[in-house]
Amino acid sequence: MRPGNKRALCARKRSQQKEPRNFHLYHQVERRTAQVLAAANARAEERIRLSDAKRAAEAKRQKAKAEADRRRYLDQLEKRRETTWNQIAAHIEKRQPNEYDKAVSLLVDLRDQAAREEHESVFQSALEKLRQTHAAKESLLRRLAKAKL
8 A cells, every 4th residue: 555545545534434523622612602602691681680670679769759749749738728629619610621620630639638638528528519519511520420539
């Protein structure tokens, strides 16, 4: 056998092999790539989880602030209850839909304030008197019903 033929024979044998010569290196690179991708996915999931937690905490803080603002507003409304009833009457007397909406909004506030102070019966009697006084104003009565007053 000639030395040149031996090289050709070895090269042919290598090309016929099922596995490449660097097969173990290929799997090491593949394993490292999978590890890097898994770590990147884990970091992305952690960022998403932290972002969701931050968003939930912010929503909770805003809700608590809105509730505190509402309590403060209802406390102030208690101090000017008679004035508020006069404002409601003035809004209703204008006989305009947007004025009815303002009156109903104030009535909802008075109802919530009465519920806090456990004076619902006083509020309900005043509301019933208002309904009787303005019984001909169907648009107002529809708005009161829609607001569950």
